[in-house]
Amino acid sequence: MRFDDTLKTVLAADTATPFGAQATWRQLVDLVGRGPRSVDPQALIRLGELRARVPEAVRLASARALEHARPPRALMMVFLDDSFAVSAPLLRTARLDADDWIALLPSLRPGQRAILRHRRDLPGDVVRALDSFGPIDFVLGDSSPQPALAAAAPDDPQAMRGMRLPDGFLALGEAAFGSPPLDAATGPFRIADVVARIDAHRGAEGGRIERRSRRRVRGDIALFRFETDATGLLRWIDGADRAPLIGLSIARPSALAQTDGGVIGAFRQRAAFRDARLEIGGVSPVAGSWRISGVPVFDPRTGRFTGYRGNARRPRAEEGIPRPAIAADSLRQLVHELRTPANAIAGFAEMIDTQLLGPVPEVYRGYAAEIRRNIGDLLGAIDDLDLAARIEGSALSLSPGRVAVRALVEHVVGDLGPLSALRGAHLLIGPGEVLADADARTLERLLARMIATVLSAATRDEEIAITLEGGGEHAGTVRVDLPAALRGRSLDALCAIEDEVQDGSLLGTGFAFRLVANLARELGGSFAVEPDGLTLTLPVADSDAMDRATPESR
Template sequence: MRFDDSLETVLSADMSTPFGAQSAWRQLVDLIGRGRAGAGPETMARLRALRDAVPVTVRAASARALAAAEPPAALVRLFVEDDAAVAAPVLRAARLDEHEWIALLPGLSSVARSVLRHRRDLPVGVTRALEAFGSVDFVLDASPEALATVETPRKPVLVARAPDPEAVAEPEPARETSFASIASIAHGLPVVAEALRQHNAPPAPTADGTFEIADLVARLDAFHRERDENGAPAQAEMFDLPTIDARAFQFETDASGTIRWVEGVSRAPLIGLSLDQIGEGAAIDGVASGAFRRRSGFANARLVVAGTSDAAGQWRISAMPVFDRASGRFTGYRGSARRPRVEESAELSRDRGRAGPDALRQLVHELRTPANAIAGFAEMIESEMLGPVPPVYRGRAGAIRDQVHALLGAIDDIDMAARIDTRALDLRQDAVPLAPLLARIVGDLAPLADLRSATIDCRAAPDLVIAGDDRAVERLIGRLFATLLASAQAGERIGVTARIEDAQAVIVFDRPRALVAYPADGLLRIDAETEAEQAGAPLLGTGFALRLARNLAGELGGSLTLGDAVLTLRLPAVVSAGMEQAFSS
């Protein structure tokens, strides 16, 4: 059992300074938004107390960071009570239950509810509840206070309707926000004020005793009847414009990776999109985000833009970093985009919660370099190359070196799994004598056998030769040995026998007693958390190691079968002519 004290660490930090308040705000929002801490009353009260001390730009950045998480309803409520720039990113991406949305709607401003009206993934009940607020959200506030505090803009373009007198008499209370609604601005226009005055004034009769409003209603009825009979008016054809098929565009980003300038396509779907995260209506693969974190160039990264504009669809984007000549400071990217060619595909994985093989290989590349550096420094400290070191620190350096070597082995396993998944595994055809290979692997695993107080008993024919890539064969058999030996109990013997059968090398491994209780498919589901306390256990778990071994055996032209008491590995063999069998691969 493990205890996560991250929340206690954040709450105990100094929040009296501006930097401390901003740091605590970011950490608390991240812990609660990603489910690592509960949204309890004490935690939410602390966030509300910190809100006034945190600039709106920092709060807006925290809101955008929640786009890839699933914040609870209490945290969503905290953000939607904030300024419109802070509330909008959360409202566009939050995923709540129907009853949580409905409970949240009455406390939202009309601006916040208008953001929700643009979403198409809300439950049906929430959509109906939003429609019920229409009569309130779309009423123009005609109070004298609103007319007195709004400055009349120049050259306005406005489409408005006269509100219901009762709705005007009791307008919705205004929220404290930096956003000025169109309704409040419209009240300052002389034409709207005159329209309201004429609407509230009693109708005047004409010379023949009838009212002009009745004539207007008759004309409107006649227009609707004519449209229903003859179809839409001819003027509608003016708006039936051809769709522009954009083939390329240029863009520039700022230092945060956010696109700020676009030329060649519609700007609205792209402005504000970040190279470092998935945005609303668009998605960029890991090539661009990885390059952004390294401040390096990238080519042919995949971009998918949703919608119906000329920017919608699949793109391939390339960009180079830009640095200030005077200071050397990174200022952003300049790049271009093109439509993918016929032989290319720019579609991203539908399952965003699972990294694709290309992203895994990129991750492996980024992890291997610092891990090797840590292992090198640990060995230098342990061997006292930098000067005398106390024995206690030499021991710790040795432990770090061993742990980093285990991490490098896990990184190599991830790299191989990604290569298998992308059909990029490079295998050479070779002949691998089995007996010397088994002896070498047993010698390498002797420290692990001593740690587990277990023994390995190998019996293999001296003339048995495997047909396949020598590195892949050694990795496959070595991983199986290490995985089974790590689950062995004190005094247990792991038996291994090898024979030739039907032009195949058949290697049979005994299952340790700790794994006998698992069914065949249950072995593949043992994760790393289950074995975290076992010394020498695979870093990624027994299930991952066995799945990787099974897939690698398939790449070598063989198979791995999980039996009730044994594991059977079959690989192509090189059979001698004396046995009257031919070479098989």
């Protein structure tokens, strides 16, 4: 039997510095989130102490690192008590037992329960429990001034009318006094009338829940038709249950619906598409893989683009093999188990290098600095593996927005200054700008990996030019020159290189190029290799002129 003191080691770490506090937070979240179901109370206490000192961006990153995991209920409570942005990733993807979800529901805020209502993979008991919160979550608050409860005379029923409890919910007394008055012919007010109305409401609500439950257990659907609005959201469904589909987008990938780059590219050009891939998450009858075809629709009077009409069918046996989600989950589990000790080593090496606990001989400080550099490379490789696993398991979360690509390129080139000096090569950024419609964090990671891999193959005094071109209203390009060592090879040849790039990627040149190509596809763009350069094509932000296009102009 082996004794594991990893948690005690992390709890004993110094958190006086901002870096120490952030590193301890990340390590504790990894250990508790991927560890046994029983949670050490000391770990939860330490997380509560550190939360105010850890930036929200770091807390959000640690929450996103647990996406699609099975965190303990106690750790979920730590994130649910945090801001809405920090708790949202876990609410969208965490996999808990039904009993755990039901126990958490009363402590959730209405907005947090709203996220759960959009999930299609929750157990039936959890869905029914969520439905029971409907009258509370959907009530409209009254912002008008209300008299204080203590100010009213307890024996004055008129003064009690219209009162609301401090939390905004309707008091039982108001429900009774707010009932329609009865005239003299009808008789005095009776409590039985209110009870009858409550029973009728519960009966109707129970019938609706039962009908929704029956719809969820229907057989598999093989074909359905759809229509979207101008933004790509599904607004009409025929041939399948509407609940899991209405509101999903074919133009913007999400945790519940993933489309391939062909659909996204066709949507931006207002062009037809055929037999494109669509993956729908959850456990509803429409969950799984689909092949969709659609044609653009334009208003005959104004020529404005109004959306798509099309159909979806289940893929045939010869149209591909299901994605190995189980293998991807196992890889992500391994990645998290590697990241925790690597972060701990980096933290202790920094304490030695900075002499945080006292004077350290120069030779040992040099060793600690070398450890920090090596651990940085290792953490970069671990992050690349995690990113590849997310792509493979259709678990990559994207938040598209308007991104100035030149600023990202300049930031990446600045970070690669030490590598450029080591190789003796020069990175030159030409004029031009691209305003892309993409997830900024993912795009920055793509650019960093692409440029670093190219730079690591360069020789002394080689110049690598980076050119940005807007490319019109639908796409922009980022072109990076290839060094002499990589010129003349195809994309397949570059992806087949198996090596360990010094100061580039520990996983090798081939893995880096495969990762870049997959990330480009996930962002709705493409990655191409020319004899002397690499070209990354990105979708640009929509323009008003695009919406006014007519079928003839296409």
